[in-house]
Amino acid sequence: GENVEQHPSTLSVQEGDSAVIKCTYSDSASNYFPWYKQELGKRPQLIIDIRSNVGEKKDQRIAVTLNKTAKHFSLHITETQPEDSAVYFCAASMNTGFQKLVFGTGTRLLVSP
Amino acid sequence: GAGVSQSPRYKVAKRGQDVALRCDPISGHVSLFWYQQALGQGPEFLTYFQNEAQLDKSGLPSDRFFAERPEGSVSTLKIQRTQQEDSAVYLCASSPSSGYGYTFGSGTRLTGV
Numbered sequence: 001g002e003n004v005e006q007h008p009s010t011l012s013v014q015e016g017d018s019a020v021i022k023c024t025y026s027d028s029a030s031n032y033f034p035w036y037k038q039e040l041g042k043r044p045q046l047i048i049d050i051r052s053n054v055g056e057k058k059d060q061r062i063a064v065t066l067n068k069t070a071k072h073f074s075l076h077i078t079e080t081q082p083e084d085s086a087v088y089f090c091a092a093s094m095n096t097g098f099q100k101l102v103f104g105t106g107t108r109l110l111v112s113p
Numbered sequence: 114g115a116g117v118s119q120s121p122r123y124k125v126a127k128r129g130q131d132v133a134l135r136c137d138p139i140s141g142h143v144s145l146f147w148y149q150q151a152l153g154q155g156p157e158f159l160t161y162f163q164n165e166a167q168l169d170k171s172g173l174p175s176d177r178f179f180a181e182r183p184e185g186s187v188s189t190l191k192i193q194r195t196q197q198e199d200s201a202v203y204l205c206a207s208s209p210s211s212g213y214g215y216t217f218g219s220g221t222r223l224t225g226v
Contacts, residue, residue, distance in 0.1 A: 049214065101156075104155055
């Protein structure tokens with residue numbers, strides 16, 4: 001089955017810096033890669049996703065890149081703000097009639113003012 | 114409703130007790146998923162419904178776990194004879210299609226005593 005590895009497990013940056021979180025996946029058939037932000041005690045919220053026919057996608061300060069050959073994808077957050085502090089999860093899935101997500105272990109991002 | 118609603122938010126169960134966790138998906142969403150999130154980990158897939166049909170239950174950890182969605186809307190996850198290792202947050206998610214762009218609920222935190 002699919003296996004997703006995520007690193008780093010923790011990331012501390014200063015406000016205004018960029019943050020990059022990286023994930024690798026094992027199954028080349030995976031074709032959908034969402035990223036979720038989870039604040040303490042709250043639900044995971046979808047912040048951006050990418051499908052395997054696209055190499056990069058941006059949404060304001062957030063971007064995701066996908067390298068299908070290397071089977072890795074990354075989340076880039078620019079101009080970080082304290083409210084970006086949270087745990088971020090990557091996930092991967094293949095369409096077997098529905099999208100069964102396999103999540104990474106999470107990255108705790110701390111943005112210091 | 115505007116989002117995925119789960120109840121109760123917190124449940125303390127004595128060892129051996131049966132529990133039932135409820136999920137109200139977004140109205141009209143065909144797909145419904147249950148995930149289990151252990152402390153400090155990413156969510157792990159339990160089961161998937163398309164309308165009232167349970168199409169995948171491969172993630173249910175034992176035959177003590179049972180899920181249903183009899184009318185294709187509200188779903189219930191039942192855990193019989195709860196054990197300490199069942200302690201986790203149980204997340205429900207729904208999607209208008211086969212799973213792109215899940216919306217998660219806030220989860221039920223199950224704690225074993």
